[in-house]
Amino acid sequence: MSESKKPWNQSMPDEQFNLMRDIIAAPSPVGLEAAMTYGVLKPYFEKIAKDGWKVQQFKGSAGIVLDTHPGRDDMFSVMIIGHADKIRMQVRSIGEDGKIWINTDSFLPTTLIGHEVKLFSEDPEKPGSYRVIEGGTVEALGAIHFADAGLRSGDKGIKKEQIYLELQIHGENKKEQVEKLGIRSGDSIILNRPIKRGFSPDTFYGAYLDNGLGCFVTAETARLVAEAGGTDNIRLLFAIASYEEIGRFGSRVMVGEMKPDAIIAVDVNHDYVAAPGIGDKRFTPLEMGKGFTMSVGSIASERLNRFIETAALENDIPLQRDVCGRDTGTDGMAGVLASVDAAATSIGFPTRNMHTISEVGNTSDVLASIHVITLALQAMDAADDGKGSLRAEFENNHPRLDEAVSLGHQGGDKKED
CATH class of the missing domain: 2.40.30 (Elongation Factor Tu (Ef-tu); domain 3)
Known part of the structure; x- marks a missing residue:
């Protein structure tokens, strides 16, 4: 892919930025998320959806799911989740x-x-x-x-x-x-602080990046998939959840109802390099403007991460590994919390000043996450034969550390350019 065709290396166009602002600005405090889900995202989903796609709705919350293959429980399914609820x-x-x-x-x-x-x-x-x-x-x-x-x-x-x-x-x-x-x-x-473009190139600031930003990424991924013709072999569930901020309750209901085979949560992360007063705690040096983040740890699926990391490597999309340990801290845990067998991971973007009126993000990180998820989903679709091969691949390809190859010392020479 030529440099001119790599959107994550370009400034976000005004039309796309305005959509991001409108999604984040929708008043959707916990328990009252419909302004974002029904007021902004449902019409957008209906606008971009291909024939046969359907928006699923729920009784107990205002969460929604754009389903590319309604009723096709036989297909390998992937749920991409952002959460609409804001702390209030x-x-x-x-x-x-x-x-x-x-x-x-x-x-x-x-x-x-x-x-x-x-x-x-x-x-x-x-x-x-x-x-x-x-x-x-x-x-x-x-x-x-x-x-x-x-x-x-x-x-x-x-x-x-x-x-x-x-x-x-x-x-x-x-x-x-x-x-x-x-x-x-x-x-x-x-x-009351809608986002604005920032002083430094490709930055923006305002309230509630957490997590209208994840909902924006989910919606834009759906658009790119639709524009590319959709998927033939896997079912995609573009989900906008509720109640994440009080225990990730909305996503676990969605997962329990729809039982996806894989889950990709999309949520904000921290710029630990810029965070004041935590240098001696030695957090993973995630940094705004250096690319999207991918969770690695006990709960993150190595096989699912492999699709994402391969897409990033093949397309030169900057990636930062985020150590999540036993909990992603996002809706990526929905499968575990709902007791559903699903491979899961979490994709994010470093932000500053989380849960304040002046949260800060970088559009290049956001664009990187949109495109890497899209490419990973397309690779998963290409890897499935429509007869259960992708499900079998996930079941049979868990890493075997007893088969790890020996690695010796590499010497003291500097790595070549």
């Missing part, structure tokens, strides 16, 4: 002074202060109908003038119980003013 804050209680005290969920309290948010409130008189309130900010202390010396110096931190939403309420009956809006305990609050 929730209203805890309303104070007499009009402060809306909130739970911070999976955010560090100190990263929230001063940032604009959206509050989504269900109409108390019309259950199922939601309203949105904008213009509020997250606060904890007010002015620096009221903070004690330890907080001013940074010696003391902010507790999650101190976090509240400031809606600029004033005048008489402040609590009643808030209550008249229909705001109630449990209402969802999310950060």
Whole structure:
């Protein structure tokens, strides 16, 4: 493949970037994911789908699956999973002074202060109908003038119980003013920061790369597969899951229902090289802009990784190996958690400042993941004869370390260019 035809070495086109922004911007807090799945991704799936493909829906959550061969349980099937749910804050209680005290969920309290948010409130008189309130900010202390010396110096931190939403309420009956809006305990609050292109080349920043980014990659992989004519011998399940942030519950339901033979989770990863204060912990040196990441470890399928790594090597797509140990930390664990026999791995892209309003990613890593997954799926389709050969290959080709060849010392000479 010529250099000019390697999208992962090019800047992401505006049209594709805008789709990525729209997917990530969809308000989809945990348990309320339909804005992303039904509002953005389902129409996109229906637009790109080939004849005969079908969008599967579920009763207990707003997750969806684009199925290339509905009903063909005899085919070798691969599920590619991104998760639509975002971590959220929730209203805890309303104070007499009009402060809306909130739970911070999976955010560090100190990263929230001063940032604009959206509050989504269900109409108390019309259950199922939601309203949105904008213009509020997250606060904890007010002015620096009221903070004690330890907080001013940074010696003391902010507790999650101190976090509240400031809606600029004033005048008489402040609590009643808030209550008249229909705001109630449990209402969802999310950060209001759509992604933008960054200062450095091919970067972007904003809130909720975790994991609208994985959903974007899943959707774009589906598009490339469709544009190439689909698959003949394997069934692809492009899944957008829910509930990942609270235990990966949505993907395990999908896997339990559809029982794929292989699972490729797509989720954000960490730029450990840039992460402050962890150098002495000696994490795998994953770095933004150096390519997609592939999980290796106890739970990751060596055979499935072989298809992905081969596609990367043959097409000069930059790859970084991510040590996952006994848990990928992603929906790649869905097969294990659902007790389904599936080969699994996880593909990602290093990001910075995860679970903040200023997460950072690199479009080249994202494009690399889209194309390597597409190429790996096409290689798997070519490797299957339509009669169960690929399933047999996975069953019969687990690595045999007792057959490992001896490796001797290679000497002290430098590796040749």
